[in-house]
Amino acid sequence: MPKFYARRRLSILGALTALLASAALFDSPSASAALPTPVSAATARTYLASLTVATESRTGYDRDLFPTWITISGTCNTREYVLKRDGSGVTVDSACAATAGSWYSQYDAVTTTDPSTFDIDHVVPLAEAWDSGASKWTTAQRQAFANDVTRPQLIAVSASSNRSKGDDDPAEWVPTRSAYVCTYVRAYVQVKYYYGLSVDSAEKTAISGYLANC
Numbered sequence: 001m002p003k004f005y006a007r008r009r010l011s012i013l014g015a016l017t018a019l020l021a022s023a024a025l026f027d028s029p030s031a032s033a034a035l036p037t038p039v040s041a042a043t044a045r046t047y048l049a050s051l052t053v054a055t056e057s058r059t060g061y062d063r064d065l066f067p068t069w070i071t072i073s074g075t076c077n078t079r080e081y082v083l084k085r086d087g088s089g090v091t092v093d094s095a096c097a098a099t100a101g102s103w104y105s106q107y108d109a110v111t112t113t114d115p116s117t118f119d120i121d122h123v124v125p126l127a128e129a130w131d132s133g134a135s136k137w138t139t140a141q142r143q144a145f146a147n148d149v150t151r152p153q154l155i156a157v158s159a160s161s162n163r164s165k166g167d168d169d170p171a172e173w174v175p176t177r178s179a180y181v182c183t184y185v186r187a188y189v190q191v192k193y194y195y196g197l198s199v200d201s202a203e204k205t206a207i208s209g210y211l212a213n214c
Helices: 012-020 041-050 078-086 126-131 139-146 159-165 178-194 201-212
Strands: 071-073 088-092 098-104 118-122 154-158
Touching (some): 041 178, 041 201, 078 088, 078 098, 078 118, 118 159, 126 139, 154 159
Antiparallel strands (some): 088 098
């Protein structure tokens, strides 16, 4: 069983249950919230120092093992929630699909009024999570991870930046918009720490370098 269950006050499934019960957040398609702010650089450095360093393995990985875009409330799914949260002036239809608004990609400074050109990125990629511990989780735990809107794990960004990133960790990819790199690596470490995921040596070295400049 992943060690985050032992060291956290709430299980991931419990956290999602709390979200579903939050009427203030999910009662209507017009509900909104702020993009979660990651921990400070100092806290991220402390978290990083505590992470297990281990060789990664992608054996057995399948994206379908991480069910995404689950229904959060009514007909609203995770993607629609994040688009609403991260956009400006967003309006939605009765099916919770965005009908108007604007979106700014923190990764590469791209702005759009067409939400179909934006993806929802997992800051810690699903394959990366599998490599570093999630292969031992249940499907329910992986679903909670893939739809986590409580931590800074999901963000609406341009499709091109998301696909450029792919499944890379910070040793291989960080946002091209330099002003966001510090925020990105802080979020990345926070998510890995919360879920008790490991890092490989190159990943840890790269993150340490970025955090030193935050």
